[in-house]
Amino acid sequence: MNSNLTQYKNPYQREIEANQEWRQTLRLSEWNVQQIVTELVVNQFMMNNPRDEGYQFDGKIVFDANNLVDKAKSDVFIDNSFKWDETATQKRPAIIISRSNSSYANVVMNQSIGNNIAESQQHKMAITSMGVGISCISDNMGLAERLAEFVKQPFLYFQEQIRRDFCFRQFKLVQIDPPQPFTESKNHFLVMINLMTTFDAAWVVQGQHLKLKTMSRTIFDRVAQVPLTNQ
Secondary structure, three states: OOHHHHOOOOHHHHHHHHOOOOOOOOOOOHHHHHHHHHHHHHHHHHHOOHHHHOOOOOOOOOOOHHHHHOHHHOOOEEEEOOOOOHHHHOOOOEEEEEEEEEEEEOOOHHHEEEEEHHHOEEEEEEEEEEEEEEEEEEOOHHHHHHHHHHHOHHHHHOHHHHHHHOOOOEEEEEEEOOOEEEOOEEEEEEEEEEEEEEEEEEEEEEOOOOOOOOOOOOOEOOOOOOEOOOO
16 A cells, blocks of 8 residues: 555645745634734735725824834724723724634544654644634724725735635635624624634644664674675
8 A cells, every 4th residue: 555645634734845945833723813814904004005096095004113002093993802992992993803613623533643653742633613703893884895895805815825825724705794883882883804714723742651762783694794785
């Protein structure tokens, strides 16, 4: 039997083999995925001015040292959900990034994808699926709709590049909800952008077993009295 057929390889291992210079350094978790989406939204505003694309709102955001301390100074407030800073969270328009429940699927027996017997290591993995929501909030329904249209661009146009760069199994824009009244304030409107992500949760179990020992031997040829070459 061909031993290559028995070795499990996820999509990222295949990409590493295709590009030896590439290395995955970011461990994907629920929090990290939410942070990645937040960073992508911020970059969209930093790298692209909405007015240059015909949008009638000021989207200039520069997160310099002052803005990191006081985000209320930015033209649009961008942050993760459940940040209870009243001076910033009351600012409109606002973009809030949240996440839904995460679910796990074990695609291989005992979650095991490999082992290192000499080091008593078991390499395990589970596939995680999680939704991410981007709430675009404004005091004007049309503005909330246009804000969501601008924010969705990188997730719709470059979702394949995002998937490869951050090593997702799946990363895509799946739905944009219609405008609806914002629950916390009847004078504001909300448009929700829904993303679906799938990524690997991998870990290593290190056992406290005794290390395997090896002993070297040299086999001599009885006739020539020299060591065998292929040993």
